Amino acid sequence: MTEMTLAAFAMVAFIGIATPGPTVLLALANGSRFGLGRALYGMAGALLSDLVLVGAVALGLGALLAASEFWFQVVKWLGVGYLAFLGVMLLRSRGSVDGALADAARQEAGSPRAIFLKSFLVAVTNPKGYLFFSAFLPQFIDPAAAQVPQYLALTCIFTAIDLLVMFAYAICGSRLAHVLRNAGALWLDRICGGALLALSASLAAYRRSTV
Template structure:
């Protein structure tokens, strides 16, 4: 893989990962609710989901999306519904943003496994991430060279950059957590994040292609 190709990929991923989206918002709210240390499980879940999608793209996800025209539309509606559900739940809760993987346990009792499942569900429910994996990653693979080493380099690059932005958002959430000790401010934050999740869901529903 030429060095300029790698740099182009790294800069593209850096810009895309920095953009606030469901994953980054999820990490931010987890850090506010649980602190930095416990948010690592949520980060691992989000990153695992993206790694699964990227691996699937190399395994032929892009071909599958072309062969089954209605598949992406179905995924888009399912992902949008899940994000809207999360938004409504966040809007109504007074304890912090919860998700479907966490059951009814109070936030203080949520374990690493539940936080991991929540992050994983967020990643896998976003069809735009699927489209990103299917359409972008293959563009940086040179078919004339062995695919395995190229894929390994791109995947490692993506993981490092994505983790950097997870930490950035998590540290921001930790700082915000100190300012959200007042219940009235925390409830306002929950409504704001809930509204953003609903907006993401609506954007998926109205997006074309």
């Protein structure tokens, strides 16, 4: 695996990650609702999901979802339901900033464990992730060389980029929450909630034949 191959992988990965999706939208929402520090737990959940996705693809789960309509539908509808649930929760949010950051530690929805699990479950129940990695990673793997070191290198690059992008989104959310205050934070929650519902609908319409 050459440096040029790694650079090409990093560029393509950055484009894919930076394009607004469920995990970066959650980073934005977490930053605005709970602050940057608490949003880090969501980033940790998303990074763990990256490891699960790459590991699953390496073990052949991506190929299984590509071949099995039943398991593809199971994973897909789990993801659809969870994205829709999070979208509705954000739409129902009161969007209050004053006092919300201070009270977040006492709210179950804003606990580190809840924030971590939200981001992890959103990514790990998205069949697009498995199919994407199944089609994406092998293009950068040299079949004549040892597989494990190559997968580890690509995973490290992908997770590092993912962390930087989510961090940027969370900072934006945190800054916007303080600048816009209550009314603006309410609309930021509404925008993120609507976007998650739109992604849920998009995932519901997703078919394996489009891959």
